[in-house]
Amino acid sequence: MEPNIPMRPGWAQRLTTGCAVASAAALLAACSGGDGDSTPPSPPPSQPEAALACDDTMKSAFKPDADTQVLLVKPFKQGDPLALAGTTGTPPTAAADLCMVKLLVGPGSPGTAGAASTSAGIGIEVWLPSPAKWNERIRNLGGGGWAGGTQASTTLVGNANAASVAASGYVVGTTDTGHTAPAGSFAMREDGGINATLWKDFAERSLQQLALKTKALARAYYLKPQKYAYWEGCSTGGRQGYKMAQEHPDAYDGYVIEAPAMNWTRFISYELYPQVVMQRDLGGNLSGAQLGLVSAAAVSACGVVGGQALGFITDPRQCRYDPTRDAAVLCNGAQGNGVVGTSSHAACVNLAQAQAINKVWYGQTADGSVPDPLVDNASNATLANSNQLWWGLSRGAFLGLLAGDAASPPFFGPFPIATDMAALTLQDPGYATPTFTNPSGNGQNRWRSMTYADLAGVSAQGDALQPFFGGINTDKPDLSRARAKGAKIIHFHGWGDQLIPAQGSINYYTRMANAAGGFAEAQKFNRLFMVPALGHCGGVGSVSGLSGPAATPNNVPLPGATQFFDLLVDWVENNNAPERVVLRSADASVSMPVCPFPKKPVYAGSGSPTAEGSYSCQ
Incomplete structure (x- = not known):
């Protein structure tokens, strides 16, 4: 039911004015207390506002705007399976009493039923802890990849992990960003054109609506607003956080942003680059074993501190390892750059294969060229020249997700989002893999025919289409409004990231700092930490040394x-900015600090290289 509306200021004045125009008799009867007192009576006391209940009454009671409807309200008691009618397998159980609310925010994108580009609107799923357990904070979570989901489904839970976070006291919301498709086909109209509406929903509008609706729902459910609102996300979720900080800085007080998928069309163009390199230069893919051997050799060459092999590289920007000069990875008799190969390893490489890996490490160039790593190993914060289009994965990072062969699980190639983007940018589904479907045609793997110039054209066209792609690149360096609002940002990225080149984060942070007045000014509200060997959104991303x-x-x-x-919560709520952050291995046998960029951990020259006390931030 609708909550009672308290009386507004001025009500008594308007009542008195209305009585003044009545007859004297009527005025006496209607405006007096009946005993000759002409003083207008006080307005009746307002009724207390009614909190929303966790049941179907919420469907009519919660109406924040005309575009929003409540699809489902479901209470879960502690220990209940987090399952709806369509759940299969063994779901996790609720760790506390929770209320799940599913919302749909229109208008969506009309079209043929069942088509990927047809959408009823943006799905939002919110988990509410019990009123007694709410910590008066919101902690919304980002998505990954194309971020489609089942948040608008009435038979499937959208994000059970969000329920786990909500059990600790936070209101937690997630969104399907306006679609359910696992591939990028949702962003292509049925005639093969650009679905600008769903691009906008995916890139920005869904995120704004998620912030607005979680706040409104929390206010109506608990009868008080949140004290703080936080964003947390990796990859696409990291990009989503920066989009909100750039465009809607009032939404959140703090952001944890990991490996953000910013500069979307640029780094995703690079994600197809390893495949183009191998098709054009080698006529086919390198094997996973070859990629692993050469990457392991890089770790052995550059992962030594104080004379001790760590098994990972602390700062790949300092690594200039070149397999074309390493006889130990070049096949026996292969002519390298100044060496003759001596390896009898089954995964050894020839000179062309070694140079192809150098290209993957350096990053995309317009013509497929690569400089000598001794001269330029792509360690700069800005692109070297107009020929360098984006950075590559770091030396030591596992290369199989972008450059591996389909016959050697878990290697596969190409990365599906990269071919999806080629199809969407060229408005031709044929360039995608067969998982991309559209009434105008399906994916036909025509990416295999792409030249270096073709892929460079995709990158340039992606930049040109930003107004139609919802500003998906999310690369605006001006965060002055977020700073003025008092927001704090912790941004971190793993040097072992297997999907998104870590140098992209350094590039954005450097541009952001320049816009803010320098690194010292930027660090007052935004701090970047580069983490050795950390993979994409967690885990170890580095290969082992030889x-x-x-x-x-x-x-x-x-x-x-x-x-x-x-650390973010402490910074936002207690003004304790994170400085030297000590990380530890799972068994605590190895520890190392990470430092606010541009500082980095530097070995003191003595002490154990696996103990954080042997390093300082410089």
């Missing part, structure tokens, strides 16, 4: 599950 130790969670110090989020 001679060990193995790159495992017990040998690589990584962030704890909530470590950076806890």
Whole structure:
């Protein structure tokens, strides 16, 4: 039911004015207390506002705007399976009493039923802890990849992880960004053109609506607003956080942003580059074993501190390893650059294959060229020249997700989002893989025919189409409005990221700092931490060195599950800015600090290279 509306200021004045125009008799009867007192009576006391209930009454009671409807309200008791009618398998159980609310925000994108580009609107799923357990904070979570989901489904839970976070006391919301498609086909109209409406929903509008609706729902459910609102996301979720900080800075007080998928069309163009390199230069893919051997050799060459092999590289910007000069990875008799190969390893490489890996490490160029790593190893914060279009994955990072062969699981190629973007940018589904479907045609793997110039054209066209792609690149360096609002941002990225080149984060942070007046000014509200060997959105992303130790969670110090989020809360609520952050391996045998960029951990020259006390931030 509709909540009672308290009397507004001026009500008594308007009542008195209305009585003044009546007859004297009527005035006496209607405006007196009946005993000759001409003083107007006080307005009746307003009724207390009624809180929303976790049941179907919410469907009519919660009406924040004409575009929003409540699809489903479902209470879960502690221990209940987090399942709806369509759930299969064994779902997790609720760790506390929770209320799940599913919303749909229109207008969506009309079209043929069942078509990927047809959408009823933006799905939003909100998990509410019980009133007694709410910590008066919102903690919204970002998505990954194309970020489609089942948030608008009445038979499937959209995000059970959000329920787990809500059990700790936060209101938690997630969104399907306006579509359910696992591939990028939702962003192509049925005639093959650009679906600008769903691009806008995906890139920005869904995020704005998520912030607005979680706040409104929390206010109506608990009868008070949140004290703080936080954003947390990796990859697409990281890009989403920066989009909100850039365009809607009032939405959140703090952001944890990991490996953000910013500069979307540029880095995703690079994600197809390894495949183009191998098709054009080699006529086919390198094997996973070859990629692993050469990457392991890079770790062995550059992952040594104080004379001790760590099994990972602390700062790949300092690594200029070149397999064309390494006889140990070049096949026996292969003519390298100044060496003759001596390797009898089954995964050894020839000179062309070694140079192809150098191209993957350097990043996309317009013509497929690559400079000598001794001269330029792509370590600069800005692109070297107009020929360098984007950075590559770091030396030591696992290369299989972008350059591996389909016959060697878990290697596969190309990365599906990269071919989706080629199809969407060229408005031709044939360039995608067969998973991309559209009434105008389906994916036909025509990416295989692309030249270096073709892919450079995709990158340039992606930039040109930003107004139609909803500003998906999310690369505006001006965060002055977020700073003025008092927001705080912790941004971190792993040097072992297997999907999004870590140098992209350094590039954005540097441009952002320049816009803010320098690194010292930027660090007052936004801090970047580069994490050695951390993979994409968690785990170890580095391969192991040839001679060990193995790159495992017990040998690589990584962030704890909530470590950076806890630091953000302390910064926002207590003004304690994160400085030297100590990371530890799973068994605590290895520890190392990470530092606010541009500082980095520097070995003191003595002490154990696996102990954080042997490093300082410089």
